[in-house]
Amino acid sequence: MSKLPDILIVGAGIFGLAAAHELQTRGYGRITVLDPGPIPHPLAASTDISKAIRMAYGPDEQYLLLAAAARDGWLRWNEQWGETLYHEWGVTMLTREPMAPGGFEYESYHLLHKHRFTPERLDGDEIIRRFPGWQPGRYVDGFYDAQGGWAESGRVITTLAQSATNKGIDLQPGHTVNEIIRQGGRAIGVRTQEGDTLTAGEIIVCAGTWSQLLLPELQAMMHSTGHPVFHLRPPEPALWQHPHFTVFTADISRTGWYGFPWHPQAQVVKIANHGIGQRLHPVDEARVVVAADELNLRTFLQDSFPELAAAPIVYTRRCCYSDTLDGHFWIDRHPEVAGLTVAAGGSGHAFKFAPVLGGLVADRLEGKPNPFGDKFRWRTLAAATQQEEAARYK
């Protein structure tokens, strides 16, 4: 019997499962993870065919170092799982004007080199020679970083859920938490829509874009924003296959556009926009891609990848970020309610950190120092707070 408390985790996305694994390793008592299910949940941000894994974070040294630690973790997971779910196929980050100080790509490139990583600078000719799908002359500068790529995020969730069950973590789909029970300044359990009451010594809310519905005190700092995602199926995929095409960002801080090479299982090229998005209610409002989104995509494709401009769209999705006003994650104990921790606010860029997320959550829950912890602390943000994540198109 563990002397450490039992844990109830609300949400089986990447934050919830990563936390469950780490707390189990640290010897906590019974660990239960609740989710409406099925797991992976179809509407969860983590559930997808691919997520970009990059170390480039503009001038932000902390994210770079955290992403570098996560990359080591991804390589370890590939080995441990005996299956490659992180594909290190490289990342290409290009600009329409020469890279310049203050720009996302310039700052990323130089900071990566400062930390002894070796991204390769590309000029217009080299871009077309190596990656012939790009419109000649449209992108003139940028870099290729071999130490990045993409992860099969939905399958990562399935694998982590399976290994959690194998280790004795109690995964309970079919439970939608609708109340955190508070008593005398302490969270003592949860009530579910299905009529159950569960108690534990520590509750962790990892409900992604739904978190602020459970904790209204977060509503001023965190909201749901929906972002369009497209799957295209070009009849001739050769141009878009690895290694002729990689995970890319197309002047991302000025356009938001990024995407992935031909996905060998899904047989699609996925393209999405890391921009402002559309504020919406995560339950009451439909998450649909509209004609204007498709028009924006077609305009971008015509301009950047002409051979893809007419490719059929075979799937669309408006995927919701759990968006904090400053774009940094939210991983901390509740300042006023004992026994309650929040791990959410992924803000459209947290999946890549999956292998280190559990440690961040557990350290915060235990009050242990963590070099990155402070960035994701519980904080008060004014309504006018600006997004700070360097890649984001604002």
Ligand SMILES: Cc1cc2nc3c(=O)[nH]c(=O)nc-3n(C[C@H](O)[C@H](O)[C@H](O)COP(=O)(O)OP(=O)(O)OC[C@H]3O[C@@H](n4cnc5c(N)ncnc54)[C@H](O)[C@@H]3O)c2cc1C
């Ligand atoms: C379009 C899009 C593209 C992205 N691209 C990238 C990328 O390329 N690279 C990257 O690093 N990151 C990316 N992200 C961000 C990343 O996907 C998220 O930051 C991360 O997956 C968030 O994980 P999470 O566990 O917080 O949330 P989720 O994965 O959404 O999980 C939350 C879970 O909570 C459950 N839940 C909700 N309400 C309740 C309740 N009341 N009771 C119980 N359970 C509940 C849900 O069912 C769900 O399973 C992207 C996100 C989106 C939307």
